[in-house]
Amino acid sequence: MSSSPNGSGEKHAAGAFDVRNVIAALIGFYGVVLLVVGLVDGDEALEKTDGFDANxxxxxxxxxxxxxxxLWSRLRPIVVASPETRDDEESRPA
Structure with a gap:
């Protein structure tokens, strides 16, 4: 998908504004936090979960x-039409 910096009305990918990227970033951040906590936790945490390192x-x-x-966001990007293209499509008769 190509982006059009000159406003020619071409379609382009949503990129960083795709909600899947935001979800991936948040869940990834919390996953890294839990991974670090799981690596540095003491024996008390293991006792609470019967030896299973849940974190x-x-x-x-x-x-x-x-x-x-x-990966899903990369392989199947959401295509967004520019405002000029949307206006043209809405003004056409059905």
Whole structure:
């Protein structure tokens, strides 16, 4: 998809404004936080979960989920028409 800096009315990808990128960034950030907490947690946290390092594994899962969202956003971008193109399409008779 090409963007048009000169306002010629071409369609372009949503890019950073795609909500999937925002979701991927937020979930990825929280996943990294949980991963770090899981790596530095003491034995008390492991005792609470019967030896299962929940923070570590949930953090890894969230990072994988965030990567999947980012990949989805890359492979299937949302195409947005410029305002000029939308005005032209709305003014055409049906």
């Amino acid at each position: 570590l594994w949930v953090g890894l899962g969230m990072i994988v989920f965030a990567l999947a969202f980012a």
